[in-house]
Structures are given as structure tokens and as C-alpha cells.
Amino acid sequence: MELKAYLAERRQWVEDALEGLLPSDEAGGTILKAMRYSLFAGGKRLRPILCMAGAEAVGGQPRKVLKFACAIEMIHTYSLVHDDLPAMDDDDYRRGVPTNHRVFGEGMAVLAGDGLLTEAMVVITDPATWQGLEPARVMEAANLVMRAASFRGMVGGQAADLEAEGKGGELSDVEFIHMRKTAALISASVESGGVLAGGEPNQLTALRHYGMRMGMAFQIADDLLDVEGDPGLMGKPTGSDEAKGKLTYPGVVGIAQAKAKASQLVREAIGIVSTLGPRAEALVEIARFVVRRVS
Amino acid sequence: MELKAYLAERRQWVEDALEGLLPSDEAGGTILKAMRYSLFAGGKRLRPILCMAGAEAVGGQPRKVLKFACAIEMIHTYSLVHDDLPAMDDDDYRRGVPTNHRVFGEGMAVLAGDGLLTEAMVVITDPATWQGLEPARVMEAANLVMRAASFRGMVGGQAADLEAEGKGGELSDVEFIHMRKTAALISASVESGGVLAGGEPNQLTALRHYGMRMGMAFQIADDLLDVEGDPGLMGKPTGSDEAKGKLTYPGVVGIAQAKAKASQLVREAIGIVSTLGPRAEALVEIARFVVRRVS
Numbered sequence: 001m002e003l004k005a006y007l008a009e010r011r012q013w014v015e016d017a018l019e020g021l022l023p024s025d026e027a028g029g030t031i032l033k034a035m036r037y038s039l040f041a042g043g044k045r046l047r048p049i050l051c052m053a054g055a056e057a058v059g060g061q062p063r064k065v066l067k068f069a070c071a072i073e074m075i076h077t078y079s080l081v082h083d084d085l086p087a088m089d090d091d092d093y094r095r096g097v098p099t100n101h102r103v104f105g106e107g108m109a110v111l112a113g114d115g116l117l118t119e120a121m122v123v124i125t126d127p128a129t130w131q132g133l134e135p136a137r138v139m140e141a142a143n144l145v146m147r148a149a150s151f152r153g154m155v156g157g158q159a160a161d162l163e164a165e166g167k168g169g170e171l172s173d174v175e176f177i178h179m180r181k182t183a184a185l186i187s188a189s190v191e192s193g194g195v196l197a198g199g200e201p202n203q204l205t206a207l208r209h210y211g212m213r214m215g216m217a218f219q220i221a222d223d224l225l226d227v228e229g230d231p232g233l234m235g236k237p238t239g240s241d242e243a244k245g246k247l248t249y250p251g252v253v254g255i256a257q258a259k260a261k262a263s264q265l266v267r268e269a270i271g272i273v274s275t276l277g278p279r280a281e282a283l284v285e286i287a288r289f290v291v292r293r294v295s
Numbered sequence: 296m297e298l299k300a301y302l303a304e305r306r307q308w309v310e311d312a313l314e315g316l317l318p319s320d321e322a323g324g325t326i327l328k329a330m331r332y333s334l335f336a337g338g339k340r341l342r343p344i345l346c347m348a349g350a351e352a353v354g355g356q357p358r359k360v361l362k363f364a365c366a367i368e369m370i371h372t373y374s375l376v377h378d379d380l381p382a383m384d385d386d387d388y389r390r391g392v393p394t395n396h397r398v399f400g401e402g403m404a405v406l407a408g409d410g411l412l413t414e415a416m417v418v419i420t421d422p423a424t425w426q427g428l429e430p431a432r433v434m435e436a437a438n439l440v441m442r443a444a445s446f447r448g449m450v451g452g453q454a455a456d457l458e459a460e461g462k463g464g465e466l467s468d469v470e471f472i473h474m475r476k477t478a479a480l481i482s483a484s485v486e487s488g489g490v491l492a493g494g495e496p497n498q499l500t501a502l503r504h505y506g507m508r509m510g511m512a513f514q515i516a517d518d519l520l521d522v523e524g525d526p527g528l529m530g531k532p533t534g535s536d537e538a539k540g541k542l543t544y545p546g547v548v549g550i551a552q553a554k555a556k557a558s559q560l561v562r563e564a565i566g567i568v569s570t571l572g573p574r575a576e577a578l579v580e581i582a583r584f585v586v587r588r589v590s
Binding site: 107138162 | 323324326330377382400402405408414417421425431434438442444450455457458
């Protein structure tokens with residue numbers, strides 16, 4: 001398969017569906033503008049693409065889980081808006097444009113994040129989303145995603161990240177943070193697609209373990225890009241993790257070891273998901289792509 | 296019925312259920328402590344009590360919707376934590392104790408709010424919550440609550456409130472804000488209870504309209520207490536709305552008119568919900584109680 005074309009096509013599906021789910025509307029006021037500002041700031045849409053690929057890997061139709069997948073992108077975007085806040089990572093740029101609070105102010109940015117998170121739940125529970133899907137399965141998939149977003153996952157990882165800032169830490173600390181902050185939602189994206197498509201327990205286990213390893217590798221790659229990446233390509237300055245005293249994988253084990261770890265995780269992820277056969281080809285290619293970004 | 300004893304009993308149900316849903320756990324770290332700090336700061340638990348009363352008003356069992364009702368309280372608490380932030384209302388005290396960000400810091404308070412909001416959705420989608428309820432009805436009730444919490448409701452009301460600060464406004468502006476910021480979630484609390492208990496469309500309409508009026512009356516009473524209340528009883532200083540240039544009902548129409556409006560809304564609410572018969576007695580008494588707080 002041609003991954004670049006595949007990703008471009010799926011990304012367009014997500015853009016179009018998001019536009020339909022959260023259309024521009026003057027009556028929505030500043031808050032809707034602020035929500036849309038970050039939602040349409042040009043992300044890779046990796047998580048919704050993974051959700052659809054998870055559905056396909058167990059024999060489902062990707063289009064049937066598209067709206068649910070878009071809700072995951074809203075959750076991801078809310079987390080970026082809140083992470084960028086002055087009281088958190090205090091970032092001025094994201095994807096090449098000023099961060100939400102730099103444009104709309106801090107209070108409105110908190111609310112824009114809240115608006116995106118509640119909107120994800122509005123979308124998930126909307127009959128238009130779960131049409132043609134079994135309600136009990138939608139609940140199960142939603143529970144999985146929400147647990148990954150909760151204090152057990154993303155919120156907990158960000159809290160640990162905040163507490164670790166400037167204090168340093170060990171490998172186990174950075175793994176604790178990365179697993180929760182990044183890998184949990186990536187894994188839930190893949191697995192929830194499988195759940196919605198009616199995957200068997202052993203298939204779902206494979207998707208979950210693939211997602212955990214892929215998510216970890218993705219975050220290590222992100223850490224590495226902050227050290228070695230091209231700021232022009234990334235739309236934000238590099239070296240910011242070190243400047244802030246952030247706990248990162250290369251910061252703890254060095255660049256060479258971090259690269260080796262990312263490669264190993266991707267190999268494991270591919271091995272696990274290959275058991276699902278040719279329908280999992282996209283997941284294999286996406287994992288290869290993640291590690292190619294840095295090696 | 297003896298409202299005081301009724302409210303005390305139901306409040307205890309909610310306290311116990313919340314404790315079971317979000318138990319203390321050292322492994323949960325600072326984030327869980329911060330979430331629990333605000334969740335167990337001694338609220339009236341009005342919204343979950345209204346949700347259960349909504350179920351009863353259409354012939355349902357209150358215990359069957361208790362966990363769902365607790366999720367609404369988590370949503371309410373998240374909104375208080377974020378509203379109190381320095382970038383928003385910048386409040387130092389709430390219910391007699393320092394606000395979340397005064398104890399845990401601003402970044403952690405943002406995350407505590409996020410943690411409570413995601414936890415609400417974890418609870419709603421947990422099979423233990425919807426055991427014995429129809430999944431499609433739980434989805435419908437959840438959608439109703441989430442819309443009320445979204446930019447169409449609570450988040451939108453808070454955003455408008457933020458923008459209006461210090462600018463003044465008319466009666467239509469304050470009604471726009473109060474309807475979204477307060478009445479929307481109160482109305483959704485009552486109606487979702489009715490939905491979960493299998494209420495008929497005309498019954499649900501009555502619950503919704505009751506909730507809107509009761510919620511508006513509740514917010515007007517809150518505004519009035521900020522002008523005339525006893526700071527010792529309320530656990531926070533009075534006069535803060537005026538000091539901040541907040542748009543309030545008595546600020547726009549005066550104290551006497553605001554009281555008259557609250558009384559009128561409660562009369563209407565009682566008239567509407569009385570059509571449901573004696574099973575709606577608790578809702579009638581709660582509405583009377585709301586206006587008694589200020590008259």
C-alpha cells in the first residue's frame with residue numbers, strides 16, 4: 001500500500017466529518033471560534049485514522065466509525081489546548097500558529113478545551129454517531145476512550161509531567177508519564193475502533209498491545225524531534241523540553257538509546273498486529289512511519 | 296413530606312455513591328487528591344438529587360439512576376473548579392475552604408477539573424452504571440446532559456459571562472448567561488432522570504420546562520445571596536459579583552424585581568410539574584425551597 005496517499009485520504013475524511021460535526025456558526029460566539037481555531041489548526045489526525053484502521057483490522061467498515069473517531073480527535077485537541085496554557089507548558093506556538101490562549105486569552109482557552117472535551121461526549125452519545133452500531137458496544141468503546149483520557153491516563157500523565165518539571169527523574173518516571181500522557185489514548189483509539197467493529201477478545205488484545213507500543217514509540221519520536229527536528233517543518237521551536245526541564249526519553253537515556261528503544265517498540269508492535277493478517281496492513285505501515293520520522 | 300429530612304437522606308446516598316465511584320487511593324497521586332478535594336468539599340448535591348427526583352416523578356426507582364446522577368455532580372464540580380481559576384472568576388474561597396488552585400496550584404486545578412469531567416463520562420459509560428437500564432436510553436440521557444454542559448450550555452454561558460465582565464449589559468444578556476451557565480445543567484439533571492426511568496415525551500417536556508424555570512430562579516437566588524446573604528453561612532465573601540463587574544439579575548433590574556422574578560419562575564415551575572401528580576411532590580418542594588432561600 002501507498003501510506004502517504006492512504007493517510008492523505010483518511011485525513012480528508014476526518015477534516016470533512018469534523019467540519020460537519022462542528023460547523024462555523026456566528027451564533028456560537030467567541031467560544032465556538034476558539035474551539036474551531038484549535039480543532040482546524042492542521043493536525044495529522046493520527047488518532048482518528050488509527051481508530052478507523054483498528055476497525056478495519058478486525059473486518060469492519062472504516063466509515064462506520066468515522067464520527068466516533070472524530071470525537072477522539074476532539075479529545076486530543078482539548079488536551080493540547082490545556083497543555084499549552086501558561087499554568088502548564090506555557091507554549092506560544094503549536095503547528096506553526098499562536099496557541100489558543102495567545103489568541104483568545106487564558107480564560108477562553110480553558111473554556112475552549114472544556115468545550116472540545118464536552119463536544120466529544122456530545123458526538124459519541126449522538127444517535128447519528130452510533131447509527132448502525134450496537135449501543136452496548138458504543139458504550140464499551142466510549143468507556144475505553146474515556147478511561148484513557150481520565151486521571152488513570154492522559155490527565156494523570158500530564159499531572160505527573162507537571163510535577164516532574166525541573167526535578168529530573170528516572171527511566172521508570174518518564175515511562176510512567178509517556179504511557180499515560182500519550183500511549184493510553186493512542187492505544188484506546190486503535191482498540192475502540194476494533195470494539196465498535198465487533199472484534200473478538202484476542203483481536204482486541206492485539207490492538208491494545210500494538211497501540212501501547214506504537215504510542216510509546218510515537219512519544220519517544222516526539223521527544224527526539226524536539227532535540228533534533230527542523231523547527232520550520234514542525235511549526236514550533238525545538239529545544240523547548242530541555243529549556244523547561246521536561247522529563248524526556250532521550251534526556252534520561254541519551255539519543256542513541258532512545259532511538260533504539262523506539263525501533264524495538266515498533267518492531268514489537270508490528271509483530272503483534274501482524275497476527276491479525278493482511279487487514280492490519282495499514283497499522284503495520286503507520287508504525288513503520290512513526291519510527292521513520294526519527295531514524 | 297419533610298423536605299429537610301428528604302434532602303439529608305438523598306444527599307447521604309450521593310456522598311456514599313461518590314465515595315464508591317472515586318475512592319481515595321495513594322497510587323492516584325496528587326491529581327486524584329485534587330479531584331477529591333473539590334468533589335468532597337460539601338456541596339448541596341442538588342443536581343443529583345434532582346436527577347433522582349426526575350426519575351421518581353415518572354414512576355422510576357431513584358436508586359437505579361444514582362450513579363448516573365453522581366456523574367452529573369462531577370460535571371458540576373469540574374465547572375466550579377474551572378470557574379474559580381485566576382484566568383476566570385479568580386475566587387479564593389468556595390464552600391468555606393480555599394479554592395482548588397489555591398491549594399494545588401493553577402495547572403493542577405485545570406487538570407483536576409479535566410479529571411472530574413472525564414470521570415463523569417467514565418462513570419456514565421461504565422456497565423455498572425447502566426446495569427438494569429436500556430443502553431439506548433442511557434445514551435439519550437447522556438447526550439442531553441452533555442449538550443447542557445457543552446458550548447451550547449454551561450461552557451457557552453461561562454464564556455459569555457467572561458466576556459461581559461466589567462462591560463455591563465441588559466436583561467437579555469443576563470438571561471442568556473444564566474440560562475446557559477446554570478439552568479441548562481439543572482434542567483438536564485431533572486430531565487435525564489426522567490429519560491432513564493422511561494418517561495413519556497409529555498412527561499419529559501414537563502420536567503425540562505420545570506428545570507429551566509427552577510434553574511433560572513436558582514441562579515437569581517444565588518445573585519441575590521451575593522448581595523444580601525450571610526458570608527458566614529455561605530462560606531465565601533458577599534459582594535464579589537459587584538466588585539468584579541459581573542452581570543447579575545439584581546444588578547440589572549434591582550433587588551425587588553429580581554425577587555419577584557424568582558418567585559414567578561418558581562410558581563410557573565410548580566404549576567408545570569404538578570401535572571405529573573403526587574409523584575412529583577419532591578420537585579415541587581425543592582422549587583419552593585429555592586425561592587425561600589431569598590424571600
